[in-house]
Amino acid sequence: MYENDPDVALNDAAEDLGINRTTLHKWVDKYSTGAKTKQLTDAEKIRQLQRENAQLEEECDILRKAVKYFTEQTKK
Structure with missing residues (x-):
């Protein structure tokens, strides 16, 4: 690695x-x-970064949903 x-x-x-x-x-x-x-060639680097970016976006989306859920729970 x-x-x-x-x-x-x-x-x-x-x-x-x-x-x-x-x-x-x-x-x-x-x-x-x-x-x-x-x-790595530039194309390989781009593909690698795109995969990493997609993973990070998914993680951020999960965290946003968690924040929304816990925020709603505290308002109840």
């Missing part, structure tokens, strides 16, 4: 995963394939 993204720093990946940076560094040293995968 992160190995394929050259823009992600080890510290950022460790923080995202909720683990210690040193632990992640040891895992990378031990299990890394060492192979850099090809960069």
